[in-house]
């Protein structure tokens with residue numbers, strides 16, 4: 001394997017370039033935007049993702065910038081009463097071998113770019129978007145040994161892969177905003193990730209040390225807007241948010257009414273389908289398997305994909321066999337993660353008797369049992 005072309009410089013594309021460089025393989029990354037640092041909002045990085053960042057030499061640069069929350073807490077959105085919690089900071093290292101962290105997405109991107117700039121095997125071409133799959137050769141000039149589509153949920157590259165999945169509206173929308181710690185209400189705890197749960201909706205809030213702020217994401221049912229990325233909230237989106245959380249605790253309604261400059265995100269997934277053409281093209285990250293954020297694993301899966309792909313295709317196995325193995329192995333893991341996301345949605349958005357049963361079951365489970373349920377997910381050590 002001598003050369004790799006990567007379409008898209010999101011988390012998947014940047015980590016991919018780095019993982020190939022660590023294997024001694026040169027890559028060129030083609031990114032359609034002219035600048036990479038404007039993307040807003042926060043990210044939780046679970047231990048399975050921070051493990052890979054550590055292996056790639058990126059985690060050390062992030063440790064002073066991210067926060068390692070003490071606990072993940074589940075709280076009623078209607079009464080603010082605690083339901084259950086898991087002490088992530090303590091057990092992430094002890095049990096899963098790597099930190100659980102939260103940070104601003106732009107910080108991760110900035111640090112990845114710093115590491116990449118010092119890496120002579122990587123060329124990053126900005127303002128170099130592909131319009132369709134045929135464009136890849138036009139951009140790369142020479143035919144690379146492997147071309148990776150890391151161009152997100154609305155991937156153009158995907159049309160190169162026969163029988164690939166398609167974007168599908170999840171029925172859910174999200175509103176995201178960042179609130180400075182000094183302006184935040186006292187029920188937002190800067191030491192914790194807190195999920196406020198309620199009928200058909202939930203809100204996740206967590207601290208961003210690098211921004212001195214909380215990241216807040218509110219999710220509920222919503223209408224399909226068609227092919228749309230995130231947008232500034234218009235008055236219609238804002239009143240939809242107010243209406244969806246109208247029966248929630250007064251303090252939460254006050255927070256949502258105050259929300260500074262929220263963005264609105266219709267949530268699309270990518271349906272099951274092929275990720276490779278069996279020859280020299282492969283999809284990773286959201287382009288392959290965008291998923292709803294109920295398990296906070298989209299970026300983590302993109303990071304694992306990128307790292308494992310580089311390990312598998314440089315292992316000496318013929319490329320078509322390596323790609324077939326990659327697809328099968330990663331689809332098995334991603335499918336389990338998607339199921340966990342569906343389970344979380346069911347549990348978070350429960351109503352009536354199901355909600356009561358959920359609260360009872362969660363209260364009866366020990367912290368050790370709750371953690372053990374997550375060993376397969378957070379304790380996973382991606383082979384590279």
Ligand SMILES: Cc1cc2nc3c(=O)[nH]c(=O)nc-3n(C[C@H](O)[C@H](O)[C@H](O)COP(=O)(O)OP(=O)(O)OC[C@H]3O[C@@H](n4cnc5c(N)ncnc54)[C@H](O)[C@@H]3O)c2cc1C
Nearest residue numbers: 008010011012032044129130151152285286296298299300
């Ligand atoms: C509300 C919300 C909360 C989330 N929270 C979390 C979380 O806490 N933890 C977590 O792990 N995940 C989370 N995710 C998921 C995570 O954000 C995504 O899964 C992840 O960013 C996907 O990365 P990617 O690189 O595959 O795609 P993207 O981030 O979409 O990157 C694709 C890149 O390709 C570029 N591109 C697009 N088209 C072209 C083209 N034609 N030519 C060239 N370049 C192109 C884009 O400009 C972009 O730079 C969340 C998602 C949402 C919506």
